[in-house]
Amino acid sequence: MKKYKVAILGATGAVGREMMNILEERQFPIEELHLLASPRSVGKKLPFAGKEIAVELACDEAFAGMDIVLGAAENDIAKKFAPAIVAAGAVFVDNSSAFRMDPNVPLIVPEVNPEDFKNHKGIISNPNCSTIITVTAVNALNKLSPIRSMTVSTYQAVSGAGAGGPIELEQQVEAIRVGQPVEAKVFSHQIAYNLIPQIGGDVFEGYTSEEMKMQNEGRKIMHLPDLKVSCTCVRVPVVRSHSISATLHFDRPVSVKEASEVIASAPGCRLVDDLAAGRYPMPIETSNQDIVFVGRIRPDLTDDNGINLWCCGDQVRKGAATNAVQIAELLTKE
Amino acid sequence: MKKYKVAILGATGAVGREMMNILEERQFPIEELHLLASPRSVGKKLPFAGKEIAVELACDEAFAGMDIVLGAAENDIAKKFAPAIVAAGAVFVDNSSAFRMDPNVPLIVPEVNPEDFKNHKGIISNPNCSTIITVTAVNALNKLSPIRSMTVSTYQAVSGAGAGGPIELEQQVEAIRVGQPVEAKVFSHQIAYNLIPQIGGDVFEGYTSEEMKMQNEGRKIMHLPDLKVSCTCVRVPVVRSHSISATLHFDRPVSVKEASEVIASAPGCRLVDDLAAGRYPMPIETSNQDIVFVGRIRPDLTDDNGINLWCCGDQVRKGAATNAVQIAELLTKE
Numbered sequence: 295m296k297k298y299k300v301a302i303l304g305a306t307g308a309v310g311r312e313m314m315n316i317l318e319e320r321q322f323p324i325e326e327l328h329l330l331a332s333p334r335s336v337g338k339k340l341p342f343a344g345k346e347i348a349v350e351l352a353c354d355e356a357f358a359g360m361d362i363v364l365g366a367a368e369n370d371i372a373k374k375f376a377p378a379i380v381a382a383g384a385v386f387v388d389n390s391s392a393f394r395m396d397p398n399v400p401l402i403v404p405e406v407n408p409e410d411f412k413n414h415k416g417i418i419s420n421p422n423c424s425t426i427i428t429v430t431a432v433n434a435l436n437k438l439s440p441i442r443s444m445t446v447s448t449y450q451a452v453s454g455a456g457a458g459g460p461i462e463l464e465q466q467v468e469a470i471r472v473g474q475p476v477e478a479k480v481f482s483h484q485i486a487y488n489l490i491p492q493i494g495g496d497v498f499e500g501y502t503s504e505e506m507k508m509q510n511e512g513r514k515i516m517h518l519p520d521l522k523v524s525c526t527c528v529r530v531p532v533v534r535s536h537s538i539s540a541t542l543h544f545d546r547p548v549s550v551k552e553a554s555e556v557i558a559s560a561p562g563c564r565l566v567d568d569l570a571a572g573r574y575p576m577p578i579e580t581s582n583q584d585i586v587f588v589g590r591i592r593p594d595l596t597d598d599n600g601i602n603l604w605c606c607g608d609q610v611r612k613g614a615a616t617n618a619v620q621i622a623e624l625l626t627k628e
Numbered sequence: 629m630k631k632y633k634v635a636i637l638g639a640t641g642a643v644g645r646e647m648m649n650i651l652e653e654r655q656f657p658i659e660e661l662h663l664l665a666s667p668r669s670v671g672k673k674l675p676f677a678g679k680e681i682a683v684e685l686a687c688d689e690a691f692a693g694m695d696i697v698l699g700a701a702e703n704d705i706a707k708k709f710a711p712a713i714v715a716a717g718a719v720f721v722d723n724s725s726a727f728r729m730d731p732n733v734p735l736i737v738p739e740v741n742p743e744d745f746k747n748h749k750g751i752i753s754n755p756n757c758s759t760i761i762t763v764t765a766v767n768a769l770n771k772l773s774p775i776r777s778m779t780v781s782t783y784q785a786v787s788g789a790g791a792g793g794p795i796e797l798e799q800q801v802e803a804i805r806v807g808q809p810v811e812a813k814v815f816s817h818q819i820a821y822n823l824i825p826q827i828g829g830d831v832f833e834g835y836t837s838e839e840m841k842m843q844n845e846g847r848k849i850m851h852l853p854d855l856k857v858s859c860t861c862v863r864v865p866v867v868r869s870h871s872i873s874a875t876l877h878f879d880r881p882v883s884v885k886e887a888s889e890v891i892a893s894a895p896g897c898r899l900v901d902d903l904a905a906g907r908y909p910m911p912i913e914t915s916n917q918d919i920v921f922v923g924r925i926r927p928d929l930t931d932d933n934g935i936n937l938w939c940c941g942d943q944v945r946k947g948a949a950t951n952a953v954q955i956a957e958l959l960t961k962e
Contacts, residue, residue: 500884
């Protein structure tokens with residue numbers, strides 16, 4: 295079996311470290327693993343598969359000989375190194391949003407549009423975390439009848455903001471417990487016992503960048519160029535797993551029974567839907583794994599062609615690291 | 629000025645105690661205040677207006693001579709005592725859901741439908757907390773153009789479950805901090821660092837009782853018998869103030885500018901809407917007061933006749949106790 299030379303760009307962040315876990319868990323065929331980061335992390339050792347690997351400097355030369363580079367860095371870093379990665383002949387699976395809407399770059403959720411992989415020209419983008427979770431949940435419905443529009447409200451965990459998010463939540467909870475002032479650095483406001491209805495900057499008609507990703511990336515992943523999405527993204531004091539309340543409108547009426555059946559057998563999904571028994575997806579039960587949990591499926595009372603649902607998924611894993619490794623696995627199947 | 633003999637039925641609960649605060653704050657013209665509760669609370673003393681008032685037994689005879697009874701008890705208690713309250717000639721302003729949909733009982737948000745007060749036959753119902761906050765926010769828009777439908781996702785604070793809700797959240801956060809098992813009694817699942825997408829029982833097509841109140845009570849309060857509402861109610865680990873993400877569909881296109889203008893001047897509302905400056909309603913800034921804060925107003929990207937908004941309000945005050953006292957104030961203006 296062929297083995298691959300893999301580098302993680304931005305290995306020391308929350309997503310980079312999770313990529314290491316996922317590569318190990320899924321027994322990705324690795325010949326060499328290189329951990330690349332900024333100068334301040336160089337030399338730091340991180341555990342992988344029973345050994346320790348020293349962090350190396352992220353620089354153009356570091357990509358020589360690599361087969362796959364998993365990008366877990368911000369947009370500016372991704373843009374800076376993409377030319378060197380492609381020139382080195384590696385495939386860049388990038389978790390930043392830098393290239394997601396580039397028509398030459400496939401944007402892939404392997405359960406949804408693996409066929410787009412073949413069109414890559416050296417760069418493949420990993421979609422936004424909430425978008426991955428939502429499209430994994432709803433794509434099976436889209437195959438029943440094309441989705442015309444979605445109205446979405448998100449409940450996004452603090453770990454979506456990186457490793458500093460859970461630390462800030464814990465520090466704020468502790469400050470409140472002991473009666474000290476609350477400091478907000480990672481988030482723009484207190485998140486402990488609060489909600490922040492803004493993720494990302496103001497980009498279009500009062501929508502944030504995070505909110506517009508659900509429409510723009512959803513269109514590209516599901517091959518629905520006319521899909522309309524109204525999204526409201528809210529940060530909640532939950533450590534891990536994003537949750538999404540979605541209303542979907544189809545071309546025709548879709549019954550709860552048929553929607554439940556296709557979701558129950560959809561790849562990457564698990565149906566947990568028994569309201570009378572108090573069973574539905576919740577963040578604490580959906581963290582630290584790779585399945586998107588779907589429940590609360592019911593008819594939209596405002597439109598005969600609509601369905602409501604609620605889904606949860608671990609956004610550091612399926613919403614980022616696992617999805618990227620799954621894309622890399624497509625390469626191994628070529 | 630006429631003064632009133634007032635009783636609070638269920639005075640020792642979270643809403644009952646808040647009613648005492650609100651009566652005092654708003655200088656309600658009180659001749660006598662009686663605090664009524666179950667046998668186990670009888671004799672307990674609660675502070676009011678610089679004095680202490682002893683809790684009396686809730687029984688049919690306790691309502692003799694009362695002008696107003698504020699109900700802060702559960703449905704069964706409200707139903708049990710309503711006949712005696714009406715027979716005693718008092719007006720029963722009831723916070724339970726027992727009589728809300730009774731065609732002989734007005735369901736009132738004083739900023740929205742004060743005119744319904746005149747139709748009462750001894751009982752007036754106080755609406756559901758999330759419904760009060762939502763209709764206070766959107767009624768001014770309904771006057772611009774009738775609201776045809778609403779798609780709503782709620783983010784409901786633990787204090788909506790009574791005085792035990794915040795205690796349970798605090799105990800669970802502490803148990804997690806010290807590594808002890810988490811116990812859930814008030815809520816059906818852990819609420820600390822979690823979300824519970826169920827409030828109320830399964831009543832209609834997979835919707836909970838809490839979710840159906842938004843449609844059924846919204847219709848009655850806003851005099852919109854054909855209003856359609858798809859609602860998803862979610863408990864969040866926030867102490868106080870419910871938040872609502874709503875998409876409204878009107879008879880005609882309503883611009884963000886005109887929507888913002890009417891909300892800014894609507895009774896009981898405050899517009900806080902400057903995304904670029906990070907200004908929008910949040911639970912921690914909207915607790916312990918009586919205004920419904922509205923922001924994130926933007927066009928619905930799925931429908932030309934739609935508007936999205938986000939609102940927050942203190943559900944123990946405006947969502948319950950304050951609204952009930954405001955209804956009692958309508959009586960003093962007769």
